[in-house]
Amino acid sequence: MARDTLTGSRIRERRVILGMKQAELARRADISASYLNLIEHNRRRIGGKLLLDIAEILGVEPSVLTEGAEAALIATLREAALRTQASGAELDRLDEFAGRFPGWARLLADNRARIDTLERSVEALTDRLAHDPHLADALHEMLTMVTAIRSTASILAEPGDLDPDWQRRFHRNIYEDSARLAESSRSLVSYLEAEGKAAAESGTPQEEVEALFEAADYHIALLDAGAAPERAVQEMGGALSSTARALLHRAFSRYAADAAAMPLAQVLEAVVGTGTDPLALARRFGTDPARAMRRLASLPADAPCGAVGLAICDASGVFTFRKPLPDFPIPRFGADCPLWPLFPALSRPMSVLSRVLHAAGRQSGAVTAIAFAQPAGPPELNREPVFEAHMMIAPATRRSTDEAEEVGITCRICPRIACRARREPSLLGDPAQQGF
Amino acid sequence: MSKRVMLIEDEPNIIEAISFILSREGLAVETHSDGTTANEKLRACRPDLLILDVMLPGKSGYDILRELREDTATAELPVLMLTARGQSRDREMAERAGVSAFMTKPFSNAEMLETVRALVAGGA
Numbered sequence: 350m351a352r353d354t355l356t357g358s359r360i361r362e363r364r365v366i367l368g369m370k371q372a373e374l375a376r377r378a379d380i381s382a383s384y385l386n387l388i389e390h391n392r393r394r395i396g397g398k399l400l401l402d403i404a405e406i407l408g409v410e411p412s413v414l415t416e417g418a419e420a421a422l423i424a425t426l427r428e429a430a431l432r433t434q435a436s437g438a439e440l441d442r443l444d445e446f447a448g449r450f451p452g453w454a455r456l457l458a459d460n461r462a463r464i465d466t467l468e469r470s471v472e473a474l475t476d477r478l479a480h481d482p483h484l485a486d487a488l489h490e491m492l493t494m495v496t497a498i499r500s501t502a503s504i505l506a507e508p509g510d511l512d513p514d515w516q517r518r519f520h521r522n523i524y525e526d527s528a529r530l531a532e533s534s535r536s537l538v539s540y541l542e543a544e545g546k547a548a549a550e551s552g553t554p555q556e557e558v559e560a561l562f563e564a565a566d567y568h569i570a571l572l573d574a575g576a577a578p579e580r581a582v583q584e585m586g587g588a589l590s591s592t593a594r595a596l597l598h599r600a601f602s603r604y605a606a607d608a609a610a611m612p613l614a615q616v617l618e619a620v621v622g623t624g625t626d627p628l629a630l631a632r633r634f635g636t637d638p639a640r641a642m643r644r645l646a647s648l649p650a651d652a653p654c655g656a657v658g659l660a661i662c663d664a665s666g667v668f669t670f671r672k673p674l675p676d677f678p679i680p681r682f683g684a685d686c687p688l689w690p691l692f693p694a695l696s697r698p699m700s701v702l703s704r705v706l707h708a709a710g711r712q713s714g715a716v717t718a719i720a721f722a723q724p725a726g727p728p729e730l731n732r733e734p735v736f737e738a739h740m741m742i743a744p745a746t747r748r749s750t751d752e753a754e755e756v757g758i759t760c761r762i763c764p765r766i767a768c769r770a771r772r773e774p775s776l777l778g779d780p781a782q783q784g785f
Numbered sequence: 786m787s788k789r790v791m792l793i794e795d796e797p798n799i800i801e802a803i804s805f806i807l808s809r810e811g812l813a814v815e816t817h818s819d820g821t822t823a824n825e826k827l828r829a830c831r832p833d834l835l836i837l838d839v840m841l842p843g844k845s846g847y848d849i850l851r852e853l854r855e856d857t858a859t860a861e862l863p864v865l866m867l868t869a870r871g872q873s874r875d876r877e878m879a880e881r882a883g884v885s886a887f888m889t890k891p892f893s894n895a896e897m898l899e900t901v902r903a904l905v906a907g908g909a
Contacts, residue, residue: 489840492869493796496891500802503894515805522798 355444356400359414361389362449363407378402422458423447424678429461473553487537494530498523557593558600559671561585567672568649569604573613578602600670604647610636611644620645620654625743627719628701638701638721642741646672658716658742660691663725664735677708677716677742678758686757687770690720691740698722698736705745707753709765715745715753788905789813791832793823793849794867795841803836806894807901820844824852827859834905839868839875847882854883863904867892 364374375385378399387393395403404411423443430438439446447454478484501519505511511519562569571581578601586597611634623629631641646659658674673679685691690702699722707715719741724734745753757763760773774785790807794800795818804814817826821843827835835853839846846866853859863885868875870889879887886900 489869492890493799496869497796497798497802499891500806500894500897501798504802504805518801522801526798 355391355448356395356415357387357389357391357393358445359448360395360403360407362445363409363414364389366449367407369407374403374406377406422451422454425458425461426454429457432461469553469556483540484537487533487540491530491533491537494526494533497526498530501526554590554593554596555669557589558596561589561597562600562670562672566650568647569601570649572601572605573608573647575608576605578605581605603643607640607643607647610634610640613648616644616648617652620648620652623654625654625657625717625741627721627741637723638719639723639737639739642719642721642739645741645743655744660685660689660740660742662691662695662738664695664737666692666695669737674716674742674744676714676744677706680759685759686763687772688754688756688768689740690718691738694720694722694738694740695736698724698734705753706742706756709755709757709763716742717745718742787811787813788834789815789830789832790834790836790901790905791827791830792816792836793820793826793841793846794818794836794838796838802894803897806898810898810901812901812905818842820846820849823849824856827853827862828856831858832862834901835862835864836901837864837866839866839870839879847878850879850882850884865900865904 360374364371371385371389372382375382378385379402380399384393388395400411400414404414407414426443426447427440430436430440430443501522505516505519505523565585569581569585571584572578578598581601582594582598586594589597611630615634616630619630619633623633625645627638627641627645630645631638634641642657642659643661645654645657648654648657650656656674657672658677658679659670659672660668660679661670662668668679668685671679679685689706690704694700694702702720704718704720705715706718720738721740722736722738725737726735728734755765757765757768760768760771760775763771763775765771766775788811790812792800792803792807792814794803794816797818800816800818804816807814815826815830815832817823818841820841823837823841823844837846837849841849846868850864850866853862853864864883865886865888866879866884867888867890868879876887885904888897888900
């Protein structure tokens with residue numbers, strides 16, 4: 350059931366919480382009890398003065414009754430339920446649950462997010478164990494030492510006399526190898542402690558950088574004030590792993606170059622006229638649309654143009670930057686939807702693609718997505734350019750919302766069952782009907 | 786005349802231990818530590834058995850094995866491969882390259898001797 354059709358349920362819940370009889374609320378709102386009963390069972394729409402009156406009697410803002418719990422919370426709970434299908438969670442009563450028990454709902458959503466982070470840490474650690482060249486070298490060194498010690502010790506332990514010269518040599522070899530083994534073990538433990546701690550706490554280096562940007566609300570005031578990237582990395586990235594700091598330095602260097610080309614004060618003034626149109630802003634500053642998108646996504650939260658999200662991917666489709674919007678999440682682990690214009694843009698470089706998108710299965714607003722791909726660096730003689738794509742997202746206007754194209758967030762929970770871009774079966778349907 | 790075994794391994798103390806136990810068994814042991822010149826050394830030595838480490842400086846044991854399998858003079862030479870990586874894909878890689886026997890470090894001296902005896906006698 351759509352969220353805005355549950356206003357009646359929320360009125361009933363609020364009234365019950367207050368211990369108020371239906372007849373009393375009807376009397377005070379100056380309507381009949383039977384009419385209120387129809388409203389409370391969502392069989393009559395409610396709005397205007399009556400809604401304002403009932404909200405006042407119940408002591409809540411009207412929006413609490415019409416909008417219910419926070420949209421992002423509902424979306425997270427829905428995903429949590431779909432990912433644990435056997436739980437039997439009552440999806441049709443999700444709004445009711447989040448509205449009546451917001452604290453429990455938030456706890457459940459936070460725990461789901463924590464599980465995601467922990468699962469990612471396990472994946473990162475497993476991946477590290479399997480592919481880390483430093484770890485492979487360290488283990489090889491240790492096994493080599495153990496082999497030498499075992500083989501030599503076996504000779505010494507055999508019954509019978511051993512030539513004294515050989516005996517001395519083998520004792521010396523064991524002494525040398527055991528010292529090397531001790532050193533290798535210490536070095537390995539230090540490495541695992543340092544790297545394992547970073548991975549367990551923050552996942553991949555890319556995720557560490559994303560967490561830092563998210564905590565700063567994607568606006569790095571220090572860089573906008575003209576600080577050097579190195580200083581900003583030193584001041585803000587002290588707790589990151591060494592790889593994450595290297596990534597942060599690259600991100601901050603780009604941010605600083607963008608800020609120098611499009612100073613904050615001038616951009617804030619310009620967006621009053623251009624809004625979130627990256628092409629108009631790029632023209633105004635004589636720069637490329639990708640830089641304009643990045644600047645729009647880095648403005649302070651109270652910028653006059655409103656919130657802007659951004660996804661940047663390299664030519665292989667891997668995200669290098671992500672700033673989601675509440676109405677349009679961007680998956681954390683690269684399981685995004687191929688229907689987003691971000692990906693077609695890679696095959697049509699230097700063309701600006703614009704689409705109005707609506708996230709399938711979500712009771713949220715549409716967004717305008719503008720995508721653009723360009724070479725990631727300057728031209729080089731006889732070398733193919735490597736492209737990078739940007740996709741900016743901003744809440745769509747009411748007019749364009751009607752034309753919104755439905756896209757997914759991730760295949761696994763996408764309700765577009767017969768989707769031509771589907772790469773794995775959705776939990777929401779029979780795999781056989783999805784071409785699997 | 787005693788059988789000749791060539792050991793290509795870059796860890797000196799493993800070389801010393803294996804050489805000792807094989808020499809005591811009556812085998813003539815020749816050793817070498819560099820991957821890049823391993824095949825030249827093999828052609829000159831013409832051993833009855835090659836014990837080959839995987840991770841060698843200059844060239845991997847897999848590459849050395851592939852090259853000697855392509856040479857008619859060494860195509861049938863029994864080869865015992867030693868590696869610190871015992872995963873199935875490492876074993877498969879060694880088998881594809883034409884290995885006769887495969888041993889994961891750390892191995893026991895008894896295990897090594899048993900395999901060497903079988904290989905020089907004509908079966909693994």
